[in-house]
Amino acid sequence: MQNDLLRLDALNAMTAADFAAALGPVFENAPWVARNAAAARPFATLTALHKAMLTGIEALAAPALAEFLNGHPRLSPETLRRGTTAESTAEQTALGLDALDAEISARLDRLNAAYEARFGYPFILAVRKASLETLFATFERRLAASPEAERAEALAEVAAISWMRLLDRVRAAPTGSVSTHVLDTVRAAPAGGLGVELWRRESDGGMTRITSFVTNADGACDHHLLGGGDLAAGTYEWRYDTPTYFARHGYSTTARAYLGKVRVAFTVWNPEEHFHVPLLLSPGAYTTYRGS
Amino acid sequence: MQNDLLRLDALNAMTAADFAAALGPVFENAPWVARNAAAARPFATLTALHKAMLTGIEALAAPALAEFLNGHPRLSPETLRRGTTAESTAEQTALGLDALDAEISARLDRLNAAYEARFGYPFILAVRKASLETLFATFERRLAASPEAERAEALAEVAAISWMRLLDRVRAAPTGSVSTHVLDTVRAAPAGGLGVELWRRESDGGMTRITSFVTNADGACDHHLLGGGDLAAGTYEWRYDTPTYFARHGYSTTARAYLGKVRVAFTVWNPEEHFHVPLLLSPGAYTTYRGS
Amino acid sequence: MQNDLLRLDALNAMTAADFAAALGPVFENAPWVARNAAAARPFATLTALHKAMLTGIEALAAPALAEFLNGHPRLSPETLRRGTTAESTAEQTALGLDALDAEISARLDRLNAAYEARFGYPFILAVRKASLETLFATFERRLAASPEAERAEALAEVAAISWMRLLDRVRAAPTGSVSTHVLDTVRAAPAGGLGVELWRRESDGGMTRITSFVTNADGACDHHLLGGGDLAAGTYEWRYDTPTYFARHGYSTTARAYLGKVRVAFTVWNPEEHFHVPLLLSPGAYTTYRGS
């Protein structure tokens, strides 16, 4: 965990002016959002703080909302050349918009122009979690949306951007964790004794193993993992040693096994939430889903 | 593909003595198996050749079968020190039995002794596809089996070992291939336009990308992959670009997506078969299985 | 199959005036739709005929579209008392709108008034497949939609209504059929030898068994079922004799089985299509989906 993050109790205790200064850049060119949210303190969680900030935006009448949306910079190399907020610069650069080849850049320009002509404000996207592929896939879909649907989606992206900027500044409440649960659908019973590893994707794309354990008689870990504030937003992967499990139960010989080790990648967006990932397992099939 | 492999038509055309010499080591200390199979030529596939060889073993009366099983070397560091067939040496060494630490080695010795006392022949396992984890998991399970069940499993391992040795010597018929098929369970329709990659695990554990394609309107590749003799036994992995697909369809924003890229590892045991791997996909769950 | 249905070749051969007369009531108060579609004949399938008719509506400019939508009667007891088209009368009566109690009727009136005030045309729903529960669930959701999204959904309902009216008048092309396919995920292989029944829901709510068969070695029926024009729109149900299958394979004893007989209900909307319903089966879980 980053040690230089603000703590929620510090945010709750500081002056309104300091609070507004600390969180001002969370919404692009809209320091008033943080300023207004100061009055709603104290916040027990980052989720509650974020919700309070969004409430201010949802309350905007149409002209003020248009102005707010227009405060967002265009996503484009040109924006980076001209200069924009530090936050947007970092986000757009992380996606590689500072180094697009000419063809891609021109395609992006055409989409930006078409979008602005249709909707009257710039295309807004939480680019830090995007790739160029998802950027363009999203852009083309949203260009065809109705104005009402698109406004809702633009606001959802505003929420996503501001949430990630909050996570950059403030330590989340230690309420989140992850867990898994494996059901053996051959025996219609929990899969005990199965080796499981939990890995995290690092910012350089590499994977780091966080922990490993063997499932208990209930097919689960004895306690929630990454609790107590250790869960960070990001991408994780469960790796299940299914070949050994199948060998132990005689479901399939090692030589003839069909399934290799099962891996399930999942993304933690809100580290104050619990992420439960069950696995339904048999030699010929498996199912995974977001549990609750 | 290895170019120094024998071809089936060459095997079919050679003298019985040459055939027996070429395939003699396929069954451990039982060159008669290859000798007897020569008369059943020609074989259109390696699968048919293997089946003919196994027929000879299945026809053995109990004493001859016991003798055949006893022709297999014990899996142990001691065996490697004393020397055994070239094939078994290579297989046991690949699993690391030449470099076990003392504790593991002693554990293996105890299991071997208990097994031989109970069943009257050595523990047989197709070790090349095994890990130490699956070796011990399998060993402990089989030690508790009934004599009849265990004899069946020992013969299944004999089949697995001989199959892999055949694959080392003879080029498989070009009848195998792989395919995938993605169903979008949100729309209850094929998932067209989804990026898919096929990767292969190399002998050093690294992954090599074999091909990539975008699913057609039926949610599949336009043609079977790795056909025409290009499919080799081994471990493969499908990688599906589900985040981009979800972004295009607006199922989930990139920032809030729950599932990361979906990967499905599967093992090709018989490269003369077709391996079909469907994926049922939604933002909150996926299911994969061995199709047909 | 109803023998008094028009045949597509007869429709293709008749005069434009007869064609228009035969299909005039298919779109509510819009006989011009059938009249215009006559020129696009011949049609090989009902699906093609329907698509041609819809093309005429999709081409309407906004004022003409508003007029077209306003040609639809309000769904309400009052409409039935005052009298409307024979088709709408039959459809609304089938849903029970002629016999609503006062409270439900008042609730429907309130929704109708709110909807018309918001969108400027009556709420349109393909009521024949609806229940009062789905009517109200749909109504409340659509009342909150954006005008653009709601117009798209109203047109989808127009398509659904007209499709069912076409099915009342014209025999579908004999291109549709149903099939199932069962995978045994314990053995990672097709589930052969499994007893399967196909049932159809009758208009009185009762179920009629259409056919039964035992799955072949590929886990399927030897041929598509209800082909050759025997498939009608409606609700069907697969019933799988999983307890006997499990007993035969020793997966679970009859006494301790967890799953009862598996039933999968599915709706055929377009009898010119093929409906494939796979089942992934194990003693502790099953998955079914719309295949392709």
Added chain:
Amino acid sequence: MQNDLLRLDALNAMTAADFAAALGPVFENAPWVARNAAAARPFATLTALHKAMLTGIEALAAPALAEFLNGHPRLSPETLRRGTTAESTAEQTALGLDALDAEISARLDRLNAAYEARFGYPFILAVRKASLETLFATFERRLAASPEAERAEALAEVAAISWMRLLDRVRAAPTGSVSTHVLDTVRAAPAGGLGVELWRRESDGGMTRITSFVTNADGACDHHLLGGGDLAAGTYEWRYDTPTYFARHGYSTTARAYLGKVRVAFTVWNPEEHFHVPLLLSPGAYTTYRGS
């Protein structure tokens, strides 16, 4: 619930002779099982009582075990004509063995003779949960088993028969219940607001609705169902009003829905256990499994 059942506390309090008399017929022609189990009282649950009784059988040496197994009557019309225990008569009659046609009866005789010749004791099956189909499917499979495997399976059937006879005599502890949990895999979130019904299969084959509820925000019922001793062994069915749920969320229009109402049949074998049945739901697929 049957009110004339013995209570566990009464069984715990009665004399050993009365206990033995009350439970003597639970194991076929082996009143000593109940007699011996008396000393292990008190029992908190029927499960514990049953386990104690089975312990006595598992401790038998081979000759005594053979004698015990041979105390079971042959399953056949001839047995019923000659007369056997009241319990076995009732069980065999419920399966219809008193009214087999000649061909089926002869087939059963052949299997019985072959089985007894092979294993040295009669074929034992918990027939009350069987059908003629599962009887024959099981019989043919077990006839081919190894003596060790078959002895284990015969003892499993002894356990099943005695368990059902215990349930006939003694009221189970009120520890069991059922529950369901529905995940919406489109939104990757619990499916709240979904109508669910729980039905029970009656002895005459008809279905009775036990209860209905609407799922809460967690996709579940607010409390476990059939708790407090209301759960009886038997077959149950969940019925989910998926069409209304899909209509409310706009996942599919009623007219075009693919899936009909989802029904999941499951069997409660031990009414002292909790039976959790999750459902993973999307418009194009669903998965159900035995949860824990």
